[in-house]
Amino acid sequence: MKVCFFNRSYWPDQAATGQLLTELAEDLVSRYGSEVTVVAGRALNAAGPQTTSSLRPVSRESHHGVDIRRANGTRLRPTRFAARASNYVSYFAAATAASFALGRQDVVVSLTDPPIVGLAALWTARRLGARFVFLCEDIFPEVAALIEDFQNDAVNGALDRINRYLLRHADGIVALGDRMRRRLVEEKGADPARVHVIHNWADCDAIVPGPKDNPFAREHGLVDRFVLMHSGNVGLSQNLDILVEAADRLRSKERLTIAIVGDGSKRAALEALTAARGLTNVRFFPYQPKALLHDSFATADAFLVSLKAGIEGFIVPSKVYGILAAGRPYIAATDPSSEPAQIARESGCGLVAPPGDAAALADTIAAMYDDPAMTRDMGTRARLAARQYDRPSAVAAYHELFERVMRKARAA
Numbered sequence: 001m002k003v004c005f006f007n008r009s010y011w012p013d014q015a016a017t018g019q020l021l022t023e024l025a026e027d028l029v030s031r032y033g034s035e036v037t038v039v040a041g042r043a044l045n046a047a048g049p050q051t052t053s054s055l056r057p058v059s060r061e062s063h064h065g066v067d068i069r070r071a072n073g074t075r076l077r078p079t080r081f082a083a084r085a086s087n088y089v090s091y092f093a094a095a096t097a098a099s100f101a102l103g104r105q106d107v108v109v110s111l112t113d114p115p116i117v118g119l120a121a122l123w124t125a126r127r128l129g130a131r132f133v134f135l136c137e138d139i140f141p142e143v144a145a146l147i148e149d150f151q152n153d154a155v156n157g158a159l160d161r162i163n164r165y166l167l168r169h170a171d172g173i174v175a176l177g178d179r180m181r182r183r184l185v186e187e188k189g190a191d192p193a194r195v196h197v198i199h200n201w202a203d204c205d206a207i208v209p210g211p212k213d214n215p216f217a218r219e220h221g222l223v224d225r226f227v228l229m230h231s232g233n234v235g236l237s238q239n240l241d242i243l244v245e246a247a248d249r250l251r252s253k254e255r256l257t258i259a260i261v262g263d264g265s266k267r268a269a270l271e272a273l274t275a276a277r278g279l280t281n282v283r284f285f286p287y288q289p290k291a292l293l294h295d296s297f298a299t300a301d302a303f304l305v306s307l308k309a310g311i312e313g314f315i316v317p318s319k320v321y322g323i324l325a326a327g328r329p330y331i332a333a334t335d336p337s338s339e340p341a342q343i344a345r346e347s348g349c350g351l352v353a354p355p356g357d358a359a360a361l362a363d364t365i366a367a368m369y370d371d372p373a374m375t376r377d378m379g380t381r382a383r384l385a386a387r388q389y390d391r392p393s394a395v396a397a398y399h400e401l402f403e404r405v406m407r408k409a410r411a412a
Contacts, residue, residue, distance in 0.1 A: 010040035179313035209327030210298030234264035312338035329378030
């Protein structure tokens with residue numbers, strides 16, 4: 001089976017979507033013998049030096065059996081809309097050029113980085129006589145509404161039309177959870193027969209529970225602290241201002257440290273807010289590469305998974321699966337219908353707090369802080385729940401879906 005993916009983020013990029021796509025592509029090659037091509041962009045957040053510095057619009061390389069067509073767009077730091085737009089448009093143009101050098105494909109898959117790349121993938125699939133699968137990592141234009149430095153009704157309207165067009169013409173659609181599936185069917189008009197729920201995942205063999213007393217914890221003086229951690233993107237969707245406000249309410253918890261690990265467009269503002277309030281119980285740490293995540297995750301007694309109200313189902317935080325694999329509980333500061341909240345309730349591996357409510361979040365953090373036995377028990381249940389979302393199971397579901405859409409094409 002020949003499968004081609006379109007998505008800007010891919011190895012060596014460390015963004016969550018790029019890491020997941022890298023694992024999926026490489027496993028399709030190693031486990032199922034598929035021939036996989038990825039039309040990727042240049043890495044914005046690589047852990048090490050990039051393998052190519054080509055000035056050509058499209059370059060080619062191979063990594064772990066995957067044929068990578070590198071669409072060499074701009075790599076501007078995405079702190080402003082103009083930079084993000086340049087990165088999107090230049091990648092789209094180069095990816096479209098790269099598509100004309102592709103050979104025969106059975107399945108062409110588009111993710112949503114950037115949200116318009118599905119057009120290039122769909123056109124490629126139709127030109128090559130392949131099936132088109134739309135993997136909805138995010139749903140637009142609702143996710144675009146999070147952008148604080150640019151709001152344009154015409155642009156959002158165009159994104160909505162593009163999203164609906166891709167949903168209508170997809171031979172298969174992947175939703176990352178039940179809430180997202182309902183959004184796609186009930187609000188976007190997707191054919192329910194074509195929508196398949198496949199959760200994101202963690203590798204339960206690679207991510208395992210670790211001891212609290214570890215090099216990261218010792219280096220930063222956290223071994224004897226109760227650590228509530230946010231790890232990953234410090235961006236627009238997580239509503240982390242509320243976490244800082246909750247920390248302000250928890251000054252009396254002498255052993256509590258709120259650890260914000262990662263980077264993103266909101267980090268500088270959060271650091272300024274923390275300093276303005278004189279908070280000593282909030283600490284910021286740099287992004288931790290994948291090789292060092294074991295110790296940073298093990299340092300946490302619990303995690304925070306948060307989303308702004310109303311965005312649930314349009315975004316599904318992939319970090320929750322790594323938290324489960326690490327055997328740590330979490331607080332889902334999200335709408336009760338979101339995937340993290342559902343998993344926390346059904347598996348007993350976390351607590352749920354209403355989004356945007358600093359007082360409720362502070363109370364929930366305090367409940368975990370005050371009852372360490374309960375917190376440890378939830379961590380044990382988290383590790384058990386992780387097996388439902390293990391990497392081999394997710395890859396098998398994708399392989400089965402791709403074979404299914406191929407069989408339907410042959411039957412037609």
